[in-house]
Amino acid sequence: MKKLEVLLIVVLGGFIATFLFLSRDYSSTAAFFPRVIGTASLIFLVLNRMVSGPSTLTRRPSRNATTLSPGRGIVLKIVPLPLGEGRAERRVRVEGPLTVHPWIPIVALQGGYLVSIYLLGFFVATLAYLIIAPIQLRYERRGVTIATSVAVTLLLAGSFMWLFDIQLPPGAIWGLL
Amino acid sequence: MWLEGFVTAFLPLNLLYLVLGTAVGMVIGALPGLGPLFAVSLMLPLTFGMPAATAIIFLTAVHAATAYGDSFASIVINTPGGVGSVASCWDGYPMAQKGQAGVAMGISTLGSFLGGIIGWISLVVLSPVLIWFALKMGPPEYFMVAVLALSLISLAAGEEVLKGLLLGGIGLLLSFVGRDPITAEARFTFGSLYLEDGIPLASVVLGVFALSQVLVLAGKTGSISQVRGVGKVWDGFRMVLRLPGTILRAGLIGIGMGILPALGLSSANVVAYFVEKRFSKHPETFGTGEPRGLLAPEIAKNACIVGDLIPTFTLGIPGSSVTAIFLAAMVIHGIQPGAAFFTGSGALAYTIFAGILLAQVSFFVMGLLFARQFARVALIPNALLAPLIVVLSLIGSFALRGRFEDVVLTFIFGIVGYLFVVFRYPATCLVLGLVLGNLMEANFQRSLLISGGEYSIFFTRPISLTLFLLTIGLLVGPYFKRKRYQ
Numbered sequence: 002m003k004k005l006e007v008l009l010i011v012v013l014g015g016f017i018a019t020f021l022f023l024s025r026d027y028s029s030t031a032a033f034f035p036r037v038i039g040t041a042s043l044i045f046l047v048l049n050r051m052v053s054g055p056s057t058l059t060r061r062p063s064r065n066a067t068t069l070s071p072g073r074g075i076v077l078k079i080v081p082l083p084l085g086e087g088r089a090e091r092r093v094r095v096e097g098p099l100t101v102h103p104w105i106p107i108v109a110l111q112g113g114y115l116v117s118i119y120l121l122g123f124f125v126a127t128l129a130y131l132i133i134a135p136i137q138l139r140y141e142r143r144g145v146t147i148a149t150s151v152a153v154t155l156l157l158a159g160s161f162m163w164l165f166d167i168q169l170p171p172g173a174i175w176g177l178l
Numbered sequence: 179m180w181l182e183g184f185v186t187a188f189l190p191l192n193l194l195y196l197v198l199g200t201a202v203g204m205v206i207g208a209l210p211g212l213g214p215l216f217a218v219s220l221m222l223p224l225t226f227g228m229p230a231a232t233a234i235i236f237l238t239a240v241h242a243a244t245a246y247g248d249s250f251a252s253i254v255i256n257t258p259g260g261v262g263s264v265a266s267c268w269d270g271y272p273m274a275q276k277g278q279a280g281v282a283m284g285i286s287t288l289g290s291f292l293g294g295i296i297g298w299i300s301l302v303v304l305s306p307v308l309i310w311f312a313l314k315m316g317p318p319e320y321f322m323v324a325v326l327a328l329s330l331i332s333l334a335a336g337e338e339v340l341k342g343l344l345l346g347g348i349g350l351l352l353s354f355v356g357r358d359p360i361t362a363e364a365r366f367t368f369g370s371l372y373l374e375d376g377i378p379l380a381s382v383v384l385g386v387f388a389l390s391q392v393l394v395l396a397g398k399t400g401s402i403s404q405v406r407g408v409g410k411v412w413d414g415f416r417m418v419l420r421l422p423g424t425i426l427r428a429g430l431i432g433i434g435m436g437i438l439p440a441l442g443l444s445s446a447n448v449v450a451y452f453v454e455k456r457f458s459k460h461p462e463t464f465g466t467g468e469p470r471g472l473l474a475p476e477i478a479k480n481a482c483i484v485g486d487l488i489p490t491f492t493l494g495i496p497g498s499s500v501t502a503i504f505l506a507a508m509v510i511h512g513i514q515p516g517a518a519f520f521t522g523s524g525a526l527a528y529t530i531f532a533g534i535l536l537a538q539v540s541f542f543v544m545g546l547l548f549a550r551q552f553a554r555v556a557l558i559p560n561a562l563l564a565p566l567i568v569v570l571s572l573i574g575s576f577a578l579r580g581r582f583e584d585v586v587l588t589f590i591f592g593i594v595g596y597l598f599v600v601f602r603y604p605a606t607c608l609v610l611g612l613v614l615g616n617l618m619e620a621n622f623q624r625s626l627l628i629s630g631g632e633y634s635i636f637f638t639r640p641i642s643l644t645l646f647l648l649t650i651g652l653l654v655g656p657y658f659k660r661k662r663y664q
Binding site for chain 2: 016019038048111
């Protein structure tokens with residue numbers, strides 16, 4: 002998670018730096034506030050790292066972390082060793098237990114849902130997502146899952162299309178067929 | 179006139195549309211991201227064939243019920259029903275987690291009703307005085323109001339002050355994306371037409387609070403409510419009646435925010451929450467299921483939406499996008515806003531006022547009937563509920579403007595919001611910055627244009643100076659208080 006926090010800070014810092022950089026091209030009126038706020042934000046970012054930097058290194062793992070026991074999943078970790086006699090050696094080491102953060106596959110499925118809304122349309126994508134996502138989250142009552150998926154999809158599609166008169170994404174792929 | 183107004187408002191046709199508007203409003207409000215603006219603009223075309231009074235009563239019922247219904251999703255699934263109910267998540271959801279979703283719904287139902295009544299009394303009794311005050315407010319005063327509200331970031335940040343200030347700054351920077359309010363120059367758009375409209379608040383809020391919450395829920399088994407039960411709605415009512423100070427404070431904030439153009443629903447609930455936290459003897463309980471933390475935004479929200487109507491009816495000046503639609507509805511139905519509304523339209527004005535009151539009663543009664551049923555959502559298993567939240571959030575984000583880019587934005591902010599949760603970055607500060615950025619910048623630049631570049635304009639006008647001193651007091655006060663305590 003330490004790497005993730007570093008990534009977050011890099012993203013936030015990059016975001017602020019982009020604003021400061023781009024504000025050079027604007028008129029003094031348009032650039033005034035972005036410059037002032039950008040500079041202040043950058044100072045807060047640096048101060049925040051100076052003040053809380055060491056503590057985050059020892060922060061305990063998130064409560065969302067799931068621990069897999071060695072019996073359930075064995076992970077091979079490739080550990081680089083010091084260079085010896087002009088060549089790099091690599092040794093394969095078996096490690097466990099391992100802390101895995103379940104949010105990445107969930108975000109991946111959400112991303113897949115987003116793409117499929119665009120490609121296949123709201124109706125098909127939502128129906129598929131509502132069936133797959135509970136399975137991913139280890140919900141075992143398949144009958145309830147399927148019934149809920151169908152009911153919610155029909156209710157949402159119906160109410161948005163006919164009651165609210167809002168055109169939901171129809172799916173880019175159907176236009177090509 | 180009043181009697182005639184009430185008699186007309188009680189006609190069967192008006193009552194039918196009142197109930198219909200309330201039901202539609204509650205359903206739309208309960209959907210994540212879809213607030214009063216969406217509901218009222220959606221329903222406007224349906225009023226074209228109605229008599230004038232019926233049309234306005236119907237729209238008022240939709241308006242009030244949507245604002246109330248917005249809180250359902252905030253409390254039960256930590257997903258803001260609209261930008262006006264962001265703060266309702268902060269203590270409403272922890273209550274739901276503690277098995278008190280029903281109690282929280284009770285607080286929301288009675289709080290929203292009382293807020294609406296406070297707003298209605300202001301509309302009927304205090305309109306002339308409030309309008310006089312609102313007209314004294316110029317750009318320097320609005321700038322100082324924004325600065326005052328921004329000073330709440332230090333409070334919103336809790337123990338993570340630097341992180342809060344950082345996110346407040348990021349929120350402000352996000353609000354600068356789009357056209358400059360004075361020069362109309364496109365800023366930080368990278369040539370994208372989509373970004374020229376600015377970053378949509380609802381999409382950001384849905385991502386930061388709703389989608390991030392899905393990732394948190396996915397890591398937990400069971401349901402949102404950690405105990406098998408939702409508590410009693412009546413217990414929520416009792417809690418509300420024990421907090422007259424909160425009711426008064428939040429009501430005043432709601433009316434004030436409603437009357438002043440450009441300040442509105444999105445800021446009223448957030449400001450009321452932090453003011454209540456500031457007044458509390460135990461601010462550390464806020465965010466953990468503190469009833470006052472839920473009551474204050476609920477009251478402010480509904481007082482604000484009625485307060486918003488005051489300048490619309492009395493001056494013909496819409497204070498927000500929703501009231502601009504009300505103004506359009508009035509014109510379409512031949513009702514003249516402004517002074518003529520009171521003097522030239524006979525009993526119609528009183529019928530509309532009576533209708534606004536009945537709209538509050540209507541959503542209150544419906545809330546009594548259905549609040550507990552909505553609260554039971556907190557008992558649905560997380561594995562089944564989390565995907566539903568994703569679908570509702572993304573569809574809500576899309577439905578507001580019909581743009582797929584908004585959905586992508588919600589998705590991105592969902593990931594960022596989750597990282598905020600994990601690394602304890604107070605996301606509320608980001609929202610405060612995003613809400614207030616435009617108001618602050620536009621009024622700062624306007625003030626300088628008026629004064630010819632003299633910064634003294636902010637300190638030579640009485641209301642502006644008072645607001646400035648109030649901000650200093652709010653920032654420095656706790657330091658001296660702590661020092662004296664030590």
